[in-house]
Amino acid sequence: MAQKIFTVLVGGKAGEGIKKAAQVIAHLAIIHNNHVFQTDDYQSLIKGGHNFSVVSMSPSRMYNTYKQANLVISFDSRSVDEHKGDLLEGGLHFCDEADVRDDTMIPLPLAKLVKTHYPEAGNMSLASIAIFCAVMGISEEFLKDTIAREFKRNQAENTSFALAVYQLVNQLDLQKVYELKQEQSVASKFYTGNQLLALGAWAAGLDCYFSYPMTPASSILHYLALKRDQLGIKTVHAESELAAANMALGACFAGKRAAVGSSGGGFALMQEAFSMAGMVEAPLLCFLSSRPGPATGVSTYTAQEDLFFALNQGHGEFPRIVASPDSFERAFTLAIELMNLAWESQSPAILLTEKHLSESATNLRLDISKVDEYQLAQPDSVNYQRYQFTQSGISPLKFPGSDSATDDDVIKWNTNEHLESGFRTDKATNIKLMKEKRQRKSAAIDSLSRKYRRVEVYGKGSTKVFAYGSTALELREAQKYIDFELVVPVYLEPFPHDELAAYRGKEVIVVEHSLNPNFARFLKEKLEIKVKANILRYDGRHFDAGELVNAIREAIDA
Amino acid sequence: MAQKIFTVLVGGKAGEGIKKAAQVIAHLAIIHNNHVFQTDDYQSLIKGGHNFSVVSMSPSRMYNTYKQANLVISFDSRSVDEHKGDLLEGGLHFCDEADVRDDTMIPLPLAKLVKTHYPEAGNMSLASIAIFCAVMGISEEFLKDTIAREFKRNQAENTSFALAVYQLVNQLDLQKVYELKQEQSVASKFYTGNQLLALGAWAAGLDCYFSYPMTPASSILHYLALKRDQLGIKTVHAESELAAANMALGACFAGKRAAVGSSGGGFALMQEAFSMAGMVEAPLLCFLSSRPGPATGVSTYTAQEDLFFALNQGHGEFPRIVASPDSFERAFTLAIELMNLAWESQSPAILLTEKHLSESATNLRLDISKVDEYQLAQPDSVNYQRYQFTQSGISPLKFPGSDSATDDDVIKWNTNEHLESGFRTDKATNIKLMKEKRQRKSAAIDSLSRKYRRVEVYGKGSTKVFAYGSTALELREAQKYIDFELVVPVYLEPFPHDELAAYRGKEVIVVEHSLNPNFARFLKEKLEIKVKANILRYDGRHFDAGELVNAIREAIDA
Amino acid sequence: MRNLISSKENTWCIGCGNFGIFAAVRKCIKTLHEEGTPLADIVMTSGIGCHGKIFDYLDISGIYGLHGRALATAQGVKLANPKLNVITFGGDGDSLGEGLEHTLFAAKRNMDITLILHNNGNYGLTTGQASPLSDFGYKGLSTPFGNVEKPFNAISLLLEAGASFVARGYSAKIDHLAGILHQAIRHKGFSFVEVLQPCVSYNNTYQLYNEHTAFLDALPSDIEHARALAKDHEKQYLGIFHNETRAVYHELIAPAIPAMDVSARKRYLTEYQ
C-alpha cells in the first residue's frame, strides 16, 4: 500500500532557475528525512519555452515522480495553463496574480515583488522555495539560511524577496496536508543517474573520460570535469565522438581505465571504434544514454529505442557486454561491474540507460562494499605475445611503459586480423584460430558475470511483468498500488538464461519505452515467453505510476 | 549430375597481371560458348605476395569456381608450393623450370623467355593465356589476336613471347581433357557482381554515387566513375564515408536517385546518416559488401558477419529494407528493386552482399525487362507538407527546384522529430503521431515488396538447406552433385513470412560465412526452424562445391 | 513576397546574435528575389545547435541536418541539382568541430555553396561548452577550469583550405552582413561567411565586438594580406577578405551527357550487352 506522498511541481521558462529551485526543495525534503525523486522536463532551448521540474517525496523510498502534484508553482501563464490540470484534489496552485484563470489558483504578486526587491533582474524561482517552506511550516530562519547557502549572488535581495513571498503565503493560513518532518533518518546524498555512473566508473579505476557533449549523456563529462582535482581524473572534450572513442582505445592500450559516453547519434559515430575494441580486445566502457530517435530526434526526453542498436553495435563478430541499470543504486554498482568485466574479459561493454535515469535524481547511499579491488596479472617478459592463445580466450595483458614492460617486449594491438604476436595475417588457418580465440571469451564473460546480480526480481504476485532499465523504477513506484512480480534482466548480453529459466515459456506483460515491442521481441527469442500485453510509451515522457497501474490492471483483466 | 567442368588456376605475385590473364582466359572460354565463373584470391598489397585467380568453365551455368584445377599455372615458386596440392588427377601444372619440385609439374623456361623477348620488364602473365590456348587447341592466330586486343602496350614483344610459350607447350603433345568449343551459344557479357550492382542502380535511375573507397565495395565507384560519359552519371570520391552518406541524403532531397557503398568499417561510419535517412524519410540506397571483421579485419576476403549489424543499423526506430542478392542476375535486379522500393516507401535500403559476389565474375545477360519505369506523383502546391499524415504512412514527395515546386512551397526535411510541415516538435502528442506515421510504412514496404521475388527456391529434395547471399551460389554449384532443396530469402527485412510459411518449424541445414550461426539464429526467431546442422566457414575463403557436398552429406547422415 | 518568417515560436534567448543573422539573411533573400531568383531555387541546410534553429524560423525549403554534417548534405543537394542556391547555416562547434572535415573539403573543392558560420564561441544549445573557436581560458561545463586550447582562426583556416570567397560579418551590423551574404551567395564557388554572433547566455561579446570590430577598407591585396588582417590582434575586421574566381566542382565533374530517363537507360543497356 502506498504511503503518503507529496509532490511539488515548479513550472516556468528555461533559464529561470526552475531546476535549481526544485533541487533545493528536494534538499529541504531530504534534510527533513524524506526520500525524494526529482525529474526535469525541459526542451532544447536555453531561455524561454516551458520547463518544469517535479519533486515527489515520502517517508519511504521513491522510485519516480508524479505528474499530479499537491503543490504547483507556476511562474508564467504558460505554466498555469499547462499544469492547471495537474493539481491533485486539495492541492495548491500558486501563480502570479496576473496569470490567475480561476479560483483553483492562489495569486501572489510575484512580478511586483521581484521588481521591488531587486534593482536589476531578479531570481523569481526563489519564490518556489519560499512557498514550499511556508506550506510545509519550515521556519523563516531555515529558509533564510537555505537561500544564503544555495545562492551566492545578490544575497540581500534574495533573502528579502524570499521572505516577502514566505510571509504572504504564511498569512494565507493553509491547511497542512503533509508532515514534512519524518522520524526515520534517510540517506541524505542527492545524486543524478549520470553522477552515479561517473562515480561508479571512477570507483572502478576510471582514469580518463573521453566524450563529446550530447544530451542526456553530457552531464557525465561535466561532472567529472568539475571534479578533476578531487578525483584526480582526466577528461577530454574531444573534437567528435569518433575522436573520443579512438582516444579511449589508446588509453586502454596504455593500461589506463577509460570510458566514453554519448546518446544514440554520437554512439552511431563510435561504431567503428566499438568494432575495433572487439578486434584489438580493448576493455572499452561505453555509456549510452538514450533519447527518442532516430537521428537528432528529441534531444531532451527519454526512450528505450536503442536496444537492438546497442546489442548489435559494430561490424563483424566479437563478444561484448551490454547491461542496463534498473535503479540509481545499480547505476553506481553496474558501472563498477562493467568496468571490471570489460577489463577481465578484454571486451567492450555498453552501459545502456535512458534520459530518465541519467538526468533524474534521488537520495541514496553508495554501496562502497561493491567497489572491488582489482589486480592485473603482469605476465613476464619472455616472448610476450599480445594475443596468446588460451583456453578462456583471454590473453595476458601487458602495457607499454608499465613497470613490468622491458625493452624486449613488443606489445602489438592490431585492427587487422592477426597472429598471437599481434602481427597482421590473412592466412585462412590463422584467421580461423584467432576468431575462435576471441569467440571463446563469450563463455568467459558469461561465467565472470555470474558473480553479479544479473537479474533482479521485485515484489510478488501471480502477474509477471518484465522491464529493463529505468522502466523498472517506474514500475516499482506502481508496485506501491498493485501487486505483481517485476522481473528485470540487468544483463542483456550475456543473457542470464539460468537466472531466468523459471520464466521460460511463461505468459508475461512487457513494459518498455519504444514504439515496437523490442524488448518483448528480445525476450521471446531468448525465453520463448508469451506476451500477454505490451505496455509501450514512446512520446519521450516517463510513465506515471497511475498510468502503469491502470495499464497493468487492464492487461490482467483482458 | 555434374557436367564436365574445366578449371584453370593462375598463381603468382600481385602486380604481375594474374587477374587480367584470368579474365582473358574467361573471355576465351566464353567466346567458345562456355559458361564461366571467375574468382580472385589476393592480399592487401600492391606488388609481391601471393595472388591467384581461378576460372571454372563448363557448357552449363557455373555458380562458383573450384579450388582443384585441371590446369595450374604457377609463376613463382611460392605458387608452385601453394597449389601443387590443387591439381586434379590428370591435370597439368606448368611452372618455370627453376621452380619444379617433382614430376607432377611441367617445366617451361618462362623467366628466360621473358628476358629474351622483352628488352625491359616483361609481362609474364601472358604465358598463362598462351598455355591455355595451347592446351585447348586454340589456334596461334586466335592467340595473337587476343593478345593484341587485350594488351595495348609492347604489342610486338607480347606476341613474340606468347607465341614462344605457345609453341613450346604445343610441342608437348598433351592429351586433350576438355573440349573448349561448345555448341550451345551462351550469354557473352562478363560481369563482376559490383558492376551488376552499379548497372542495376543506374538502370533504376541512379544519378549520383557517393563513396569512399573500401574493399570490396570500391569497384562500384571505379566502374561508375569510368562510365561517367556513357551513363551520364556523377560520382564523388568523398572525404569520408560520413561525407558520402550525408551528401547522398542531400541528393535525395533534391529529387535525385543516389546511392552509397562501402564495407563494414565504412558502413559503421554511416550509421548516423542511415538513422537520418529513417527520420527525414530519405530513399537512401546503400551497398554493403562484407569482408571478415571486426575492425579492419581481412580486407580482401569474404564473409557474412554483418547480418545483424545490417538489420539493426542506426539508432532509433524506423522502417528499413534489407535484402541480399543470391546470384549475379539478382545483383542487377535487386539493385533495381531496392532503389524503387526505397523511393516508393521513402525509406533507406541496404543491399547486403559479400566480397565473393562483389568481386567474382560470370557471364550473363541482363534482364532488361526487370527495369521498371517509375514516376513520382507531383503533389500540387497548396500547402505542401513534407510529412503529411496518410494511411500508408507515405507522404507525397516534392522537390525544391523541380518543375512542380513554386515559390510558395516550403519543403522541410528534418532530423529532429517534426510536425507534418517538417518543423521541429517536442510535444508528446506530436512525437507519438509522427512515430506512428513512420511506422505505418513498415506494412507499406511489406506489401510493395511483394511484387518482387522475395524468396527463391532452387532444386528439390527432402533435405532443406537455407542460405542467403552468395552462399546460395556456392550451394547451387554443390547441387550439381547432390540433391537438396535450397531455400534463399532474398529479402531479410521485410521478412517474407508468407512465402516461407511452408518451412515454419521445419528441420533444416543452414549454411553461412560466419563464426556464429547468425543466419540460423535469425531464421529460428522468424520461422522457428529447427537447425539440423550449421555449416559455417569463417576464414574468409569461399566454400568449394566438394566441401559443401561432404558437409551436407555428413549433416544428413548425422 | 512572403516575409520569410515562419509561424514557429522563436526560442532564441532575447538579445541573441542569431536574431541579427536571421534579419540579415531575410534581407539578403529579399534582394535575391527582387533580382529574379525564385524562392523555389533557394534551399538551406543547417546543423544542430542554436544556429540550426534558423531552419525553423526561416520559411524556405531545406534540410535540418545532423550535427556537423549539414555542409556535406548541402554538397549533395548542389551536385544533384546545380541550379539551386544552397546555403548552409553552421555553428562553430558544428562546422569547425564535429564537421571540420566537410568544411575544409567543401572549400578545397570549391563547391558552389555558401556556409554561414554562427560564431558564438561556444556550444550554445548544449549549455555553453567550449568550441573550437572558444578563447584559451574559456570556462564552460566541459572546461570548468578554463579551455586549454587556442582557438582556430576561422578566416585564415578557410583561406588555407582554399575557399574562394571568405568574409566576416557581425550580427549586430545587419545591413553590412546582408550585403556580404548577398555577395557570398552570388559568388560562384565556395563562399564562407564567419558571423561574429554574441551569445548572451554563455559568451556575451557585444561589448568586445562593439569596441573591437572595424570594417575593411577594401579587399586585401592578396591572401597573405588577408590572412594578416584576419589575425590582427587589435581588431576583428569585418568585410570581404578574399574573392577569387575558380572552376567549381559540380561543373568539373559533370558528365558529357545529360541524365537519361529510364527508357533511354533500357535502350543503352540493351545495346550495351
Next chain:
Amino acid sequence: MRNLISSKENTWCIGCGNFGIFAAVRKCIKTLHEEGTPLADIVMTSGIGCHGKIFDYLDISGIYGLHGRALATAQGVKLANPKLNVITFGGDGDSLGEGLEHTLFAAKRNMDITLILHNNGNYGLTTGQASPLSDFGYKGLSTPFGNVEKPFNAISLLLEAGASFVARGYSAKIDHLAGILHQAIRHKGFSFVEVLQPCVSYNNTYQLYNEHTAFLDALPSDIEHARALAKDHEKQYLGIFHNETRAVYHELIAPAIPAMDVSARKRYLTEYQ
C-alpha cells in the same frame, strides 16, 4: 639493441619510398635509445594504408589503428601515460582525408606526439585513388578523367592549425629525415613531419623530387616566411619550417592530484557521502 626489423615479410613494392622512411625511423629510434630513451617507452600507432604496414615491420609496441583514426588513438595513449613517446604513422588519405579532423585538433591542442605523414600523393593500398594531396588532374580509379580538386598544402595547413613543430623530409634522404624525426620526437608538443614518399606503383615522383627538392638553409624567420617557403612553386623545401615552445595539452589538463588506487577511491567515496 635489436635491429627493430620484425620477422614479418615486407610487402611494400620494390623501390617504394616507404623503405626510406622505415630506415630513417629505425636510425632515429636507435639514436633515441643511445641517448637513453628505453625502447619500452616508445610506442607507435598507424593508420590503414601502405604506410600503415610499417606497424608490421617496425619491431616496437603500438596499435595498428583504424583508417584515419591513428592520431586520435595516439592522443589517448599519451594522455593515459605521458611518459611514453608516441609516434603516429599516417597516410595522406588517412591523416588528411578520413582523419583530417584529428590531425588539425592534435595540432591545435599541442598534443605532445609526432605525426609522420607518408605523403605519396595517392591511396596506395586501395590501388591508387586520388588523395587530398593528389595534384589537380591526377588520374586514379576514382578520378579516371583527372582529379578536379586542388591539393592541400600539408605544411601550411598544419602551421595554420597550430602545430608547434613542422617539418618536411624526403624518403630518399634518409639521414636528413632521421635527423628531422629525431628533433620531432624530442620536441615537446605536437610535431608534424611530412615525408615526400614516392609510390612507384601509382605516383612515381622520384625524378620530380630529385630535381625539385632543396634543403632549407635555416629555420624560417616566422610563420609567414615558413608558409611562403612551404608554398614555393619551384622548390619543395626540406627541413624544419617551424619550431616553437608552447604548453602541452596533457600538462594543461592534468589534475592537481595523482591517480588514486582503489582503496583510496573507496576512502574518498566513504567520506564524500
